[in-house]
Amino acid sequence: MAALPLMQGVCCPAEPLPGHAKTTSKQACFQEDHWKEKLRQPARIQVQPARQLQQAEHLGDYNIWSGRYAGEGFAxxxxxxxxxxxxxxxxxxRADVxxxxxxxxxxxxxxxxxxxxDCAYRHCTPLGEDEKKMDASRDIFGRERHASFREDMGGTGSWSRECRSLYVGRIFAKPSEDIIEETVARHFGxxxxxxxxxxxxPKGCAFVTxxxxxxxxxxxxxxxxxxxxxxxxxxxxxxxxDPNPRAKAAKLRDYAQQMLSAMAARGDMAQPEVFSNMDFPVAKKRMVDRDVTRGYGADEAASGGSSxxxxxxxxxxxxxxxxxRMHDERAALEAEQVAAAATEAEAGRLDAILQGIDDAKSCGPANPAGPLDEFYSFLEDGSNRDAPQPSAHAGSSAHAGSIPACSAEPPHSDGAQQPDLANLPPGVRRTRVAEEWxxxxxxxxxxxxxxxxxTGESTWQKPT
Ligand SMILES: [Zn+2]
Structure with missing residues (x-):
């Protein structure tokens, strides 16, 4: 059962009411031109005045707004x-004039x-121009609309809603669904x-939008x-x-399709058409992300042919x-490299000190005590690392020979960096790059x- 687009119009039920002209049900689709043409003829009187008077005498005052006679109650x-x-x-x-x-x-x-x-109101079905000039606060009959629906969903409707859908109840439900649909479409179209x-x-009702x-x-x-x-x-x-789950599902599917099309247009998704043959119950499965969604449900994979x-x-x-595991391995490797570098630096430092002593000897007795002190401190190994170490200078192990052998005092880094050098392998320069790095x-x-x-994390990439 699909939504019917444009219904064939008919005029009256099979048996026209007394006083109504017998018309065939072979009207074309609803055509505005046809009804505009009809407006060239004078409107006829639908009911003789005497008949309505008779009703009024019998039942008392008739309230046209509530559609009831006075005292009738809610029967x-x-x-x-x-x-x-x-x-x-x-x-x-008269209104048309x-x-x-x-x-x-x-x-x-x-x-x-x-x-x-002679009526002061128009006698025609609403046309396109009526919809355009409609006022949200009034209905097509000029009656006031309200913020919310009446409790019984009757009345003029709510201006906070679309008010294009009607519930039609108490339909004779013996025929098949298709026949009921055709009947409702014929009368309401x-x-x-x-x-x-x-x-x-099963409920004997229909929803007409x-x-x-x-x-x-x-x-x-x-x-x-x-x-x-x-x-x-x-x-x-x-x-x-419309409480029909199929109607709701169709609406949801429309939304989903619109969304997918929009995503496809933006290039976020490669193949929106994969979803087109997706049945709705399947769509109730978790929609976490594309890959995971495809992963769930073998039926979907089968229907969509997804790889x-x-x-x-x-x-x-x-x-x-x-x-x-890979991360841990890499960290271990880096630690190993650091350790190897430290060992190498240590050896380089010793070389530098020995070289310094030799240079000092050849230069003369300028200040041979400096390199020697370094040597002794090196032997103590770590117990006095706080002392200025020449190898902690910018010159590393490879630059051992560049240590000024004859300088009056052993070269060392500036005082501000001293505490940092405590735990540093000799021959390794350290400078602060960014916060924490x-x-x-x-x-x-x-x-x-x-x-x-x-965190102790190390990397070859310069952090930003
Ligand atoms: Zn009238």
Missing amino acids: RPSRATTRVCLEADTGFT FDRSAPICLHFARGCCTYGK EFGAIEALRVLK YTARCTAEFAKEAMAEQSLDHDEQLNVRWAYD FVPMMRQEHEAREAEVQ IEYIDPSTRYPYYVNAR
Whole structure:
């Protein structure tokens, strides 16, 4: 069952009401031109005045707004005795001559206007121009609309809602769904284009959504308490929402399709068409991300022919473990390299000191005590690392020979860096690069590397 686009219009039920011209059901689709042409003829009187008077005498005051006679209470309204026959009743009235912005006649819609061409309201079905100039605060009959629906979903409707959908209850539900749908479409399509029609056969009801609000307002009044092809008494109300799960699913699917198309247009997704043959129950599965979604549900993979391999939780954990293992290995390797560099630097430092002693001897007795002191301190190994070390200077092991042998005092770094040097392998330069990151020079390769002072993490990439 699909939504019917534009319904074939008919005028009257199979048996026309007394006083109505017999018309065939072979009207073309709803055509505005046809009804505009009809407005060239004078509107006819739908019901003789005497008949309405007789009713009024019998039942007391009739309230046209609430649609009830005084004292009638909330009893079920009686079956409609008149029904508009658009083909015969449409015509121009005083409103078309003097005030073309006048609302449509409510009694005309109910098929009981006694004024005919003398009516101060228009006698025609709502047309496109009506929808354009409609005021949200009033309906097509000029009645006030309200912020919310009436409790029984009757009345003029709510201006906070679209008000294009009607609930049609108490339909004779013996025929098949298709026949009911055709029947409802034939009777309700008479007033204007129908956008969607859903029939719930088990409940004997249908939801009719018109393309225009004014058409829905007109149809609601015109079809209230009427019958279709059988002897029903329809219950026509405003519909909040079509409760048919298929209708909801269709709406959701439309949204999803729109979204996917938009994503495809942006280039976020390669193949939106994969989703087009997705049945909706499948779509209820988790939508975490594209890969994971494809992974769930073998039926989807089968229908979509997707080449994605399902990834289970165990596989995911295994992959995570592998990544962690590789990370650990790399960290161990780096630590090894640092240790090797430290050892090498230590050897380089000793070379430098010995070289310094030799140089001092050859230079003469300028200050031989300096290099010797260094040598002794080196032998103590770490117990007095706080002392200024020549090897901690910018010159590293490879630059051992560059230490000024004859200088009056042993070269050392400036005082501010002294505390940092305590835990530093000799021959390695350190400078602060960014917050927490310190740059070191690898003595073996001469490449700088970076250590995070807080986490101990090291990297060859310069952190930003
Ligand atoms: Zn009228």
